[in-house]
Structure formats: structure tokens, C-alpha cells
Amino acid sequence: MANFMMDKYIVPAFIVSLLGFVVIYILRPRTPPNNYKKKDPKSAEKCETHNVIKGVCKSGKGRSDTDVIIVGAGVAGAALAHTLGKEGRKVHVIERDLTEPDRIVGELLQPGGYLKLIELGLEDCVEDIDAQRVVGYALFKDGKSTNVSYPLENFHSDVAGRSFHNGRFIQKMREKAVTLPNVRLEQGTVTSLIEENGSIKGVQYKTKAGQELAHAPLTVVCDGCFSNLRRSLCDPKVDSPSCFVGLVLELENGQLPYPNHGHVILADPSPILFYPISSTEIRCLVDVPGQKLPSLANGDMANYLKTVVAPQVPPELRDAFLYAIDKGHIKTMPNRSMPAAPYPTPGALLLGDSFNMRHPLTGGGMTVALSDIAVLRNLLMPLQDLNDADELCKNLESFYTLRKPVASTINTLAGALYKVFCASPDQARREMREACFDYLSLGGTCSTGPIALLSGLNPNPLSLVLHFFAVAIYGVGRLLVPFPSPKKLWIGARLISSASGIIFPIIKAEGIRQMFFQQHYQHITEALPRTLSQIKQKIC
């Protein structure tokens, strides 16, 4: 009888189980598709072995054992990886291409940026790459020249600008980051951010092996100026006023007219830059306004460089310039600017060019990125556990305002100076350009003030506005002395109006309140370390 009962129920039980299985399968929580790999078990192993984050190894359900995912190991990503790794964070960096980059970007680090490099403990990354010391700028206009030195007197003798091959610098930072056992650097292309209930929980990325997922309480997106990921994290208003055309000059004596100086030629239609990138090579960047460049393929570019640009190059550099054109290897890059306009998002942050860009004329991008990293490190420092989402959000809230004085000063100066340095048919603008050259040639505060702003040694927004209008007023004075006339008065009035038209829209885009009315600003500048020992003390 019992056997009969069992036989009677066996078929319906089987059908019910099958149906139940189908229902459970359909209603199952969505897990990654099969081609997404599970997290590398080795990383959990590493966590145990290396005792990361002040002894805490997170492996609970729904919690990742990675603290921070960094997308991109360029200047910002590589520096951040080392910085947070050194703090004990478990860092997973995903970089599209781990081979040495060969680019015309990020080759001159201003002294303010070098100070940040020291503050982050990365100063050895400019050693053994044939980096050159840069101690100031030389300006050329209509056959005249002047030079302005960085105000470095009150700093340790090691502090100066550095210029180098960007790829060598980045490789050094990547190598240094992976010396830390809690930093994992992987080649892969991040395709999207993982979002859950408005928070970013990690990334999806592609490697040779296929699609992968990585989770962490904080994802920092550092995927550079062509970022594909920033759209959901900020309002990207990208402006491309011009392009840089890059060549490498090999000088017989390896020396520029002003050795160890960046050279800016106030040419027509726009500036030309020269600076050393090794003991034997000089980088030349020719600014070409607009987004459409003469064709490289059909020789229009070479022709443009020879006929329009070469005659304006200082005679000492002209032969090497012409030789470099004939040799080829001309590279181009769009010059982009984009004010920072974040949508603060729990679990994610943008950093570097994906977050904020300025015209590269003043070589400020790396300084801003390194300064932002120092701000971020300090904000994260008090947090033991980044998995506490509320605490993390609270600590990151002030990132966007604390970074402002430094970033905005460098951004505003770059945008304003580019406009002033471009040739213009407008006489008021021509007078402003002439006044700027003469003002910087005056010496004293007139040259140290602006160069301190440009170098990142005194990123003070008020000083920037004062010097900018001092140039404009100086320009009006030059016009009116010795004999004012109604026409000159009119040009002077237009000069002031055009100067306002240049600077105020940039300041507005940067955010007037955060730029000028920050109580923290005082602490930031006062806290700028001046000597190596002070810097080392600060780090400790």
C-alpha cells in the first residue's frame, strides 16, 4: 500500500518540482551573464596575505574586497593608485593600454605640480627619465624677447618645473604603484559603470579573456580627455578652441635660446611653444585655431608649418624646426577645455581630464590633477572603511569645493592667457597682447605675480584677477601717455571691456562663490610646504 502511495505521488511530485524549478529560475535574482567572470579568487588571497587597510580585509556577502577601482592609469590614475595604495587601500586599476604612451600631452610639470608630486611621495618618478629642470619662461614677440623666472627663492633647491617624455613619466608612476602589494594593475577597457539605486558599485570591463565585473565602494574614473564614462557623472561642456601640432626638434647643442625655460612665441594667428623633453630633444607645439587642421596626408600641414609658422620661429630654432618638419612624425591633439560640472554620485568620482580640462598653453593639467589627488587623499584619510556609504558621501562632499581655488585659478589663467596671446584684427585686443608682453617684461611683482600663478606656486584667484586687470590698465596707460586723444580713450575703453569679456565668463563657468569665497582657502595656501623637510614632515 505504502509503495502504491509513493508510486502514485512520484509523477506529480516530479512535475511540481520541475515547475517549481522553472519558476525559481525565472524569478532568480539577476546575476551576471555567463560571459562575466567571477572575481579573481587570487585577489581575496592577496587581501589575506597582505593585511590591507589597517588590518581589515573585507569579504562579507555583498561587500567587495577592493576599496577603490580606478579607471585609467594615465597621469591621474597612476598617481592616485600609488597614493591610495600607500594609505593602505586595496586598489584595482584597470587601464586600456599598459604599454608606454607616446603622446604630445603632459610633458611640462609646473613647480606647483612638482611640489604636489613630492607631497604624494612620487618625486622619484621624474628621476632616471632624462627629465629636464625648468626654471621659468621666455616670451618672444615681433623679434623682441624677455624671460621670467619662477619665484623659487623660498623653496628647496630641488623644487622647479620638470619636463620629460610623458610616456616615461607615466610608466614610472605605474611601476611605482604596483610595487605596493595592495595595488593591482590590470589591462582592460572599462565599458560601463555598474549602478544600483543611484549608487555606483563598480565597473564592467573587457579583457582578452572576455567581459568582467569589478566591485568596490568607490570608483574613480580617470579615463582622460576623451572619456566615455563621464556622461553619467557630469555635465560635459567641452570646448575645442584649437589643436596643438607637435614636432620634436633635435638641436645641435641641445640648448634653447634660454636654457631650462619654456619658450612662448606670440605668433600669428596663435602661440607656438618650445620646451625640452630630454637632454637632446626639444618639443615644439604649434597652436592652430579651430578644429580643422591642414591635412597631414596630402602635405598641407607641412606646407602650413613651413610657410606660415617657420618665419615666426626664433632664428636660433628655425633650421631645426624645418628639419623636424621634413623628418615627419608630426602629431596632433585637440586642445579642449571643460569646466568641472559634476553630478555628485554616491560611490563614484571623476578625476583628471575626464573631470576638468583647460587650454594646455600654460601646462597646468597635471598640476590640477595632482592637487586634486592630494585633496581626495586627505578627505579619505579619516575613513577606516569605505563600505560605509554615508560616511564616504559625507567626506567626499567637500571635494568639489576644496579643489576649487587651485584648479580654478590655473583653469582661468589658461583660458584668459590663450585669448590674450592670440593675434586679433581688433585693435583693443592687439593692445592687450602688447600690454601683456610689456607688463611681464617690467620685472618685480609684474612678472613674479603672474608666473607664480602659472606655476601653481601661488594659485590665488584674487591675485589672478588683480594682475589681469593691472595688465588691462597698464595697456590703457600706454595708450594715453603721453598724448591722450578721443580715439585712444575709445580704444582704452574697449580694451577694458574686452578684458572683462575674456575673464568674467571663465570665472562664471568656474563658479564665483567656490573660487573666491572659501574659508578653507587660507588653510590651503598656508599649508603649502616650502622645503623638502617640511614636505616630508607633512607626509608623515
Ligand SMILES: Cc1cc2nc3c(=O)[nH]c(=O)nc-3n(C[C@H](O)[C@H](O)[C@H](O)COP(=O)(O)OP(=O)(O)OC[C@H]3O[C@@H](n4cnc5c(N)ncnc54)[C@H](O)[C@@H]3O)c2cc1C
Ligand atoms: C596637447 C596637450 C598638451 C598638454 N601639455 C601639458 C603640459 O605640458 N603640462 C601639463 O601639466 N598638462 C598638459 N596637458 C594636460 C595633461 O596632459 C592632462 O591634464 C593629463 O594628462 C590628465 O591626466 P589624466 O590621467 O586625466 O588623462 P590621461 O593621462 O590621458 O590618462 C587617461 C588614461 O585612461 C586610459 N583609458 C581611457 N579610457 C579607458 C577605458 N575605457 N578603460 C580603461 N582605461 C582607459 C587611457 O589609456 C589613459 O592611459 C596637455 C594636454 C594637451 C591636450
